[in-house]
Amino acid sequence: MKKLSAIYLLLITLVSSHTAQAASLDSGNMLNKILDSFSKVAVTWRSEITDKASWLFWGLALISMAWTYGLMVLRSADIQAFFAETIRFFGTLGFFWWLLINGPAISLAIIDTMRAISANASGLGSGLSPSSIIDIGFNILTKVGES
Incomplete structure (x- = not known):
């Protein structure tokens, strides 16, 4: 009985797979569609990620400032050292803040x-698009296979 049910199951699978093979697969612009759908969703993330990253950035900047100036107080640094460290600190902080704010635009430009x-x-x-690169690859594969 078990052999008979296994044979029936195999026959049903073979009959249904024939109709599944008959369905054509359209891969044209598939990668472009994936890229477009990801880009549409990723745009909604940008503001949320930038807000959270900004909060983290300023929190870490505050910790770094407290640590840096705390060590300077412990070393009894003079006012010239405080001004030099302040200029260096805010210059570096400003550059990385600019990178954080303009990062999405810079990455899209690249x-x-x-x-x-x-x-x-x-x-x-x-x-030229991701799908056209894949199409070129399949054309090369077809030509290699034919020769």
Whole structure:
């Protein structure tokens, strides 16, 4: 009885798999669609992540300032050392704050620049996308397979 039910199960699987194989798979622009959907969702994260990162940044800056100036007090540093450390501290702090605020725009500019460079280098123009790179790879694979 167990063998008979296993044979029936195998036959049902084979019949249903035939219809599943008949369905065509459309992979055109699949990676572009994935990239677009991720970009749309990631834009909503930007403000929340920047807010939390800013809170963390200023908290760590306060801890660093207290530690730095506390050690200077313990060393009995003069006013010139305090001014020099303050200028150095706020210069560094300002640079990293600028990086934190402008990080998303900088990363998008880098990605767009790399896309433009790769499009110009490949000679494909502005039509280069993740899906077109995969299509080029499949075309090469097909030509290699045919020869």
